[in-house]
Amino acid sequence: MTRTSNLFLKAIGVLVCLIAAIAFMPQARAERIKDLGTFQGVRPNQLTGYGLVVGLAGTGDDAIQYATEGMKGVAARFGLTLPQGVNPALKNAAAVLITAELPAFSKPGQRLDVTVSALGKAKSLRGGTLILSPLRGADGQIYAMAQGNLAVGGLGVSGADGSQVSVNVPSAGRIPGGATVEQAVATGFDTAPTLTFNLAEADLTTALRVADGINRAFGDRRARAMDAVSVTIDAAQGAEERILMMGLIENIEIKPAEAPARVIVNARTGTVVINGAVRIAPAAVAHGKLTVSVKESPTVVQPAPFSQGQTAVEQSSTINVDEERRPVIDFKGGASLADIVKAVNAIGASPADLVEILGALKQAGAMKAELVVL
Known part of the structure; x- marks a missing residue:
């Protein structure tokens, strides 16, 4: 077999491996437009x-x-x-x-x-x-x-004595x-000059992608993003034509924009939710616990016989200060959600401790995320 043939076979092998890798790559998550919002006027x-x-x-x-x-x-x-x-x-x-x-x-x-x-x-x-x-x-x-x-x-059951x-x-x-x-609600969707699709969550990127997906599907420029929520669509008059177009639009698949980095904290229950977009800049965190305990041990002191003295209580107090030693967490640049969870679990921090740590990271400018306290 010649050298040219060997090179050709190697090239074929590389191409096959590349095709297989592409086939098994995770595909971008796509959502139907109907799952992202509703048409204005079409509501319960x-x-x-x-x-x-x-x-x-x-x-x-x-x-x-x-x-x-x-x-x-x-x-x-x-x-x-x-x-x-x-x-x-x-x-x-x-x-x-x-x-x-x-x-x-x-x-x-x-x-x-x-x-x-x-x-x-x-x-x-x-x-x-x-x-x-x-x-x-x-x-x-x-x-x-x-x-x-x-x-x-x-x-519900109640007794004669008032028990329930x-x-x-x-x-x-x-x-x-x-x-x-007994009566239908007039929506007016079949007589309005345009249709408006409203996103459930405001996002400029997603609104633009919805408009672009509709335009690519119909091959024209009938859809326009008006703001972060509304997409206006030109439509022909008549209920039949509009229902057909709305049905086609609802099943168009697009890739919505990723959610902004956000940390949700429920101060009442101690629940903390961190989405996958949160990243931590280089930072070091030391979270300690200081415990101060005061123990009182009063002692009764009796006077000597025939001394005209009185029984008294002698106070005796013992104060202990216990400071728990915990390691310093070193967050490298670009630390992800998994890194945060791993580091917090390593020091045994409670949800309340996690809230304090995240709040301090945001104040230090190391966490570029929205901190929402419920």
Whole structure:
């Protein structure tokens, strides 16, 4: 075999190894645009309502005024009029607040899950039934009607001597599919001159990459990043064309920008979270612990016989100072999250100690990261 053939075979071998290395390299993390935010106007809406739950086993509101008025209104709805000055005893009924979420594009006839919570002194809603109640949006319009039997996961029992036992929260429950949509919410997305996509987390780099990804997918310049949150997209009029375009945009994959270096500290629980972007400049840290203890050992001193003296207490104090010796941590330039965790574990620092160390590093200018204290 000639020398040229050997060189050719070696070149082929190198090329094969290079291709294999590229194949097994970790690929850049890509996210779908739909996982990074939402289109403006395409969002759920909160609904609330007031109602009465009946059929309780003596765990209701008794004769609270707003519950009484609500029961009178329910009776009047069926053509019944209660005598003047007569207030019904409502131990078997309870005034409640009803909450639900109306998803985007909900249409009349669709079912919603509702949550029912006691408004007054009701001890338990277990076994109750919600009477037909309207659910209103922020504009005061009725968008759904709720009714049904409650599913309550809690349990409350009380004794004659005042003792009580509660499991979970018996004063709140849910009605799966307990509301029916009566009116659709006008989003206006099909008539606006443009569509706006809003990122869940503000980031200029990610907004630019979203706009660039949309433009590359459609082969034009229809998308523009307006700020760190919003991307404006030119769209044709009509719901059908816009829905098609929105569906295509949602599934475009881009690589979002890396999160800024950040350290989250919960001072109440001692929880410390450090993201992978945190780096430490060259620094040395010494974290010691000084313990001072004072021990009192009083001694009773008796006078000599027939000395006219008095019994006295002689104080004796012992003071100890114990300073725990811990090694100095030497952070090299560019120390990563793994280096920080390894060094802190080596000296046995507690979460409270870690908070002090990180705060001191930031004050010294050795940690270029945002320190967030919850």
